[in-house]
Amino acid sequence: MSEESPQPSSPPEPVxxxxxxxxxxxxxxxxxADPLSAMAPRFNLFVxxxxxxxxxxxxxxxxxxxxxxxxxRQGNVIYVMRYSSRLDYFLFxxxxxxxxxxxxxxxxxxxxxxxxxxxxxLRIASRRKHNLPKALDRNEAREHVRALARQGSSFFLFLRxxxxxxxxxxxxxxxxxxxxxxxxxxxxxWDSGVPTYVxxxxxxxRKGPRSESRFLNLDYGALTRPSDLAKVTRFxxxxxxxxxxTGEPIxxxxxxxxxxxxxxxxxxxxxxxxxxxIYLYREEKVVQGPALRxxxxxxxxxxxxxxxxxxxxxxxxxxxxxxxxxxxEAEKMFSEIAARMNSTLLAIFDAALAPxxxxxxxxxEVSGMERLAELAKQHPxxxxxxxxxxxxxxxxxxxxxxxxxxxxHIGARENMAFGPFGxxxxxxxxxxxxxxxxxxxxxxxxRAYLGHLVREGHTQEFFIEGGRSxxxxxxxxxxxxxxxxxxxxxxxxxxxxxxxxxxxxxxRLIEESSMVDELEGAEKTKESMLGLMRARKYLQRxxxxxxxxxxxxxxxxxxxxxxxxxxxxxxxARCEAGEAERLRESKRLIIESLGRRVVERIxxxxxxxxxxxxxxxxxxxxxxxxxxRELVDRMEQIVELLRLEGVRLTAALESDxxxxxxxxxxxxxxxxxxxxxxxxxxxLYYEESRRRALDIYRNSIAHYLATPxxxxxxxxxxxxxxxxxxxxxxxxxxLYREFFIPSDEVLTSRCDRLLAHFEQxxxxxxxxxxxxxxxxxxxxxxxxxxxxxxxxxxxxxxxAALAIVLDPARDGEGLPAEIDKKGLxxxxxxxxxxxxxLGEAARPEAANDTTFSNVLDLLVERGIIVENRRGGRRSADxxxxxxxxxxxxxxxxxRLAGALAGR
Numbered sequence: 001m002s003e004e005s006p007q008p009s010s011p012p013e014p015v016x017x018x019x020x021x022x023x024x025x026x027x028x029x030x031x032x033a034d035p036l037s038a039m040a041p042r043f044n045l046f047v048x049x050x051x052x053x054x055x056x057x058x059x060x061x062x063x064x065x066x067x068x069x070x071x072x073r074q075g076n077v078i079y080v081m082r083y084s085s086r087l088d089y090f091l092f093x094x095x096x097x098x099x100x101x102x103x104x105x106x107x108x109x110x111x112x113x114x115x116x117x118x119x120x121x122l123r124i125a126s127r128r129k130h131n132l133p134k135a136l137d138r139n140e141a142r143e144h145v146r147a148l149a150r151q152g153s154s155f156f157l158f159l160r161x162x163x164x165x166x167x168x169x170x171x172x173x174x175x176x177x178x179x180x181x182x183x184x185x186x187x188x189x190w191d192s193g194v195p196t197y198v199x200x201x202x203x204x205x206r207k208g209p210r211s212e213s214r215f216l217n218l219d220y221g222a223l224t225r226p227s228d229l230a231k232v233t234r235f236x237x238x239x240x241x242x243x244x245x246t247g248e249p250i251x252x253x254x255x256x257x258x259x260x261x262x263x264x265x266x267x268x269x270x271x272x273x274x275x276x277x278i279y280l281y282r283e284e285k286v287v288q289g290p291a292l293r294x295x296x297x298x299x300x301x302x303x304x305x306x307x308x309x310x311x312x313x314x315x316x317x318x319x320x321x322x323x324x325x326x327x328x329e330a331e332k333m334f335s336e337i338a339a340r341m342n343s344t345l346l347a348i349f350d351a352a353l354a355p356x357x358x359x360x361x362x363x364x365e366v367s368g369m370e371r372l373a374e375l376a377k378q379h380p381x382x383x384x385x386x387x388x389x390x391x392x393x394x395x396x397x398x399x400x401x402x403x404x405x406x407x408x409h410i411g412a413r414e415n416m417a418f419g420p421f422g423x424x425x426x427x428x429x430x431x432x433x434x435x436x437x438x439x440x441x442x443x444x445x446x447r448a449y450l451g452h453l454v455r456e457g458h459t460q461e462f463f464i465e466g467g468r469s470x471x472x473x474x475x476x477x478x479x480x481x482x483x484x485x486x487x488x489x490x491x492x493x494x495x496x497x498x499x500x501x502x503x504x505x506x507x508r509l510i511e512e513s514s515m516v517d518e519l520e521g522a523e524k525t526k527e528s529m530l531g532l533m534r535a536r537k538y539l540q541r542x543x544x545x546x547x548x549x550x551x552x553x554x555x556x557x558x559x560x561x562x563x564x565x566x567x568x569x570x571x572x573a574r575c576e577a578g579e580a581e582r583l584r585e586s587k588r589l590i591i592e593s594l595g596r597r598v599v600e601r602i603x604x605x606x607x608x609x610x611x612x613x614x615x616x617x618x619x620x621x622x623x624x625x626x627x628x629r630e631l632v633d634r635m636e637q638i639v640e641l642l643r644l645e646g647v648r649l650t651a652a653l654e655s656d657x658x659x660x661x662x663x664x665x666x667x668x669x670x671x672x673x674x675x676x677x678x679x680x681x682x683x684l685y686y687e688e689s690r691r692r693a694l695d696i697y698r699n700s701i702a703h704y705l706a707t708p709x710x711x712x713x714x715x716x717x718x719x720x721x722x723x724x725x726x727x728x729x730x731x732x733x734x735l736y737r738e739f740f741i742p743s744d745e746v747l748t749s750r751c752d753r754l755l756a757h758f759e760q761x762x763x764x765x766x767x768x769x770x771x772x773x774x775x776x777x778x779x780x781x782x783x784x785x786x787x788x789x790x791x792x793x794x795x796x797x798x799x800a801a802l803a804i805v806l807d808p809a810r811d812g813e814g815l816p817a818e819i820d821k822k823g824l825x826x827x828x829x830x831x832x833x834x835x836x837x838l839g840e841a842a843r844p845e846a847a848n849d850t851t852f853s854n855v856l857d858l859l860v861e862r863g864i865i866v867e868n869r870r871g872g873r874r875s876a877d878x879x880x881x882x883x884x885x886x887x888x889x890x891x892x893x894x895r896l897a898g899a900l901a902g903r
Contacts, residue, residue: 020127023035023123026123027120027124028041030148030153031147031151032143032146032147032150032151032153033105033106033144033148033153034105034106034140034141034144035113035124035127036111036113036124037104037108037110037111037112037113038103038104038106038107038112038113039092039097039103039104039105039107039112040093040103040112040115040117040120041097041103042116042117043115043116044114044115044116044117044118047115051094055090055091055094055095058091058094058098058242058244059095059098059099060099060244060246064246065099065100065101067249068099068101068199068246069101071197071199072101072154074195074197075152075194075195075196075197076148076149076152076154076189076195076196077102077196077197077199078149078154078155078185078197078198078199078252079092079104079155079156079157079199079201080156080157080158080159080198080199080200080201081156081157081158081159081200081201081202081203082158082159082202082277082280083158083159083160083161084107084108084109084110084158085110085158086110086115088203089104089107089110089112089156090115091242091244092104092156092201093112093115095244101154102153102154104155104156105148105153106141106144106145106148106155106156107155107156107158108141108157108178109161109178110158113125113128141181142180142181142184145157145181145188146185146187149184149185149188149189149192149194150188150191150192150194152194157178157182157185158178159178159273159276159277161178179273182269182272182273183265183266183268183269185252185269186256186265186268186269186272187265189252189253189256190256190265193253195253196251196252196253197249197251197252198249198252198272198276199246199247199249199250200246200247200250200276200279200280201244201245201246202245202246202280202283202284203242203243203244203245204243204245204283204284204287204404208341208342208343208346208401208406209288209289209291209341209343209406243287243404245404247279247280247283248279250272250275250276252272255268255271256268259271282377282378283377285376285377286373286376286404286405286406287404288406289406289458289459290457290458292341295340298338298452299331299335299338301452302334302338302445302449302451302452303327303330303331303334303445303448305444305448305451307444307447307448308330308441308444308445308448310444311330311440311441311443311444311445312326312327312330312441313326314440314441315329315330326441329441330441330445333441333442333445333446334445334449336414336432337431337432337445337449338426339410339426339427339429339430339431340426340427341407341409341427341428341429342427342428345424345427345428346401346407346427346428346429349397349398349428350398350401353394354398354402357395357398360510360542360543361543361544361545362542362544362545362652363545363546363651363652364545364546364548365545365546365547365548365607365650365651366399366403366548366549367547367548367549367648368549369399369403369550372500373405375498375500375553376405376459378496378498379494379495379496379497379498380457380458380459380460380494380497381459381460381497381499381500381553382459382461382462382485382498382499382500383396383459383460383461383500383502383550384461384462384499384500384501384502384598384602385463385464385501385502385503385504385602386463386464386465386469386502386503386504386602386606387463387466387467387468387469388504388506388509388700389468389504389506389509389510389511390468390510390511391510392463393410393412393430393461395546395548396461396502396504396548397410397428397429399548405459406459407428407429407459408458408459408461409429409430409453409458409460409461410429410431410460410461410462411430411431411433411460411461411462411463411481412425412431412432412433413432413433413435413467414433414434414435415435416430416432417430417432431449433446437480446484447484447487447488450481450484450485450488451487451491451492453488454485454488454492454494454497455488455492457494460485462481464477464478464482464595464598464599465477465478465599468511468515470515470518470519470696470848471519471695471699471848472695472696472697472698472699472700472702473699473700473702473703473738473739473850474599474602474603474703474740475850476599476737476853476854476857477595477596477598477599478595479591479592479595482594482598483587486556486560486590486591489556490560490567490568491568495557496555496556496557496558497555497556498553498554498555499553499594499598500550500551500553500554501551501552501598501599501601501602501605502548502549502550502602503547503548503551503602503605503606503607504546504547504548504549505546505547505549505606505607505650505700506543506544506546507543507545507609507652508543508544508670508697509543509696510543512693512696515696516692516696519845519848520692542669544609544610544652544666544670545609545650545651545652547607547609547648547650549607549648551601551602551604551605552601554597559590559593559594560590563586566579566583567583567586569583599740600740600742603703603739603740603741606647606648606700606701606704607647607648607649607650608639608642608647608649608650608653608700608701609649609650609653610650610652610653610656610660610662610663610666610667611663611666611667611670611672611697612697612698612700612701613635613638613639613642613653613663613701614631614635614660614663614664614667614672614673615672615695615697615698616638616698616701616702616705616783617631617634617635617638617783618631618673618686618694619691619694619695619698619786619787619843619845620634620783620784620785620786621786622782624685624686624688625683625684625686626684626685627678627680627681627683627684628664628682628683628684629681631660631684632660634779634783635660635663636658636660637761637780638705639653639657640761641705641708641754641757641784642701644754644757645704647704664684672686672690672693672694673685673686673690674686674687691844692845694845695790695845695846702738702739702787703740705784705787705788706731706732706735706738706787706788707732707741707751707754708784708787709784709786709787709788710727710728710731710732710788711724711728711751711754711784712781712782713785713788714727714771715758715764715771715772715773715781716773716781716782716785718770718771718772719770719771720770721766721769721771724751724755724771725748725751728747728751729743729747731788731899732747734858734895735788735791737854737857737858738851738854758777758781761777762774762776762777763776763777763780763781764777764781786843789843789899789900790843790845790847791846791851792899793832793835793841793842793846793847793900794828794832794843794846794848794851794852794855795851795855795896796835796841796893796896796900797828797829797832797835797841798824798851798852798855798856799855799889799892799896800828800831800893801827801828801831802819802859802865802880802889803889803890803893804827804831805819805823805824806819806880806881806882806886808886817881817882818879818881819879819880820878820880821852821856821878821879821880824852824880825849825852829847832844832847840900841900859889859892860880860883862885862888862892863883863884863885863888864882864883864885864889864892865880865881865883865886866880866881866882866883867879867880868880
């Protein structure tokens, strides 16, 4: 502080005791240190054995250690923890010593001298003053803090030292000694001006949620510090998964200056303490989440929701019903839905799955975890992953748990509640939903349960696509859950809710064979214990790497914007009918836009792996086989193009570039490609039966190649620059449901960047007014052009079938004026088979339910056909008839035919 600053009053410093000073010198402790609580550079035999057995694998990461060393070079470092504990202090003694950092010279509320070698222990104990009055003991602690804070030392301050037994005796009011010591440190820094940094520390000995009320509450979060017995017991059970977290240092001198000298040391100390407690609370919130209420309390909270009560009353008025019977039905529905998260079963779940994942996958690469942890400290989050495998939700939960984040409450279909695994999944956070929400009472109970999760601030997870994608591409977002989550947020007092897109990419899918069977028309296999037992055979195989990426969050508060308050009134039915209708439409548009943004961000963060790149090249070639050197060259060209687009590559793919030996070997082990020798070199090819499997993997990056594919097709046709831009813009709009490419202002610059790349690599050049493919570049441009051809063929077959079935010229032939989805698909498949025979189509892998649904949605949106939704938007019972814009179908077919003509 400046010399003009007011000097706070403080008691005079005690005169040094020569005997005490000699002891400090012999122990290597600084002046003002406390031999009874100072950390030890060496331990006695028993403690050393314990340390070697249990602490040898702990340490600070390099970045944290470097940061603390820099703080030590500048001045004092005061470490602050919530609870006093000899075990914690012992661990930090080990960690600090291992990192070569300064050891603590004092800690309040504990005695640590008997951890030292026996001779030192006895020397300190012989000089220890026994039965000191508490007031004198507190004064000595203040003198230690004052002396150490003035000379550039390190020491610990614990914010709670009250033992459990004192609380049990009824002395629930905490002593203020700890705050007094922090105030002493503030005054010392104020007086001396020595740079001082307060570093919050959080140490987690357990994972998983805390119950709202537990007998004696022995873990973190208790009113008092945990007992030593409780800490040691917890440590022996969980020491392998212990986590150390250090907060951002607080520059105490700057903090004093920013607060203003007139505020006073006492108030500054309280503000510092509050800052530390906020940091600790946020760290604990990430690891443990909100306190879990008992199932009975959650049930009462859900069933007393006004909408649920109204639905119960409505059910009670029905035939063969009564208020009591309706209440029982609602309680059964709640039990069918609700999760029962349990820390013990989470630990068992993690212990069981970790070795299975190690056996199945060569690596699990995780990105964005640090950002996710920071987000979880600020607001509740909802994870929205893509869905490719039944392992998706297991992977996310295990990864979060292993990184000391509470696994989410997961929205799962009721088909996952099979056998004892339904019981286990529910205890690990799954809540279940029926396939249909037609029952009004069930719908209201489910929505009220979502409202409970939102109000309590639990992390949630559900799959934005609704179900697993069998094609490898992202499906159109299902908006029901998304809308209910938004309504729950509007009815809560939460400041914000964050939607976090999550992309999961597999080098090879465990469900590959069943997905191919379903694409070829087989019935979906129902989940069962028998199926799970049969799945043991997969443990004998390796499925490459998995990539898990937590993307940039979408703020719900920002998405709703200034209309949030009015939209909340709509949810509560407080506004007039006309205004309510306008706001409902506004909310619908917000939900649709949010759903699209989520899928776009998932697609934009997908990783490219060896399987997807090789599948792209093989399916883009004119034949089923390529010489090895050709395959390697094309893979390298695709990788370069992906890098230009900013696409993430797996570590395995990045390290294998040049020859791709490991990548090709993995494809052969997976039976995706075969090899045969020829005089011209090794030929790598795929069997026709593996075409759909390769397409599944190609589709995971197909959206990245959609724009290059459109450009390549136009260049091969000899288009002008203006025609190129128009073609790309048009196809982006037509194929949005296939690739979910954002249509924004950067499209032109993106095309310019791609064209520049084509020109620099010698693939194409602009001659006069037209782009032309070079002789060297034509093969790779044809590979790119083929990437969207299958989708266009499928669109063509569907449109042709519609033109035949709904042809107005045939109205007098007694044909129906509409057709159901199942019948239309049959007609489209028949047209596709005929086109194959005539050489007009060659990509059967794209002719699937997903692609047909997408083109039908596009035609409905454009008014070319109308949909009768009696069976639901995506139901097989949906029926289609001619719309007002039916005449536009012929023009749409001409555009599709034009894109296919250059084959």
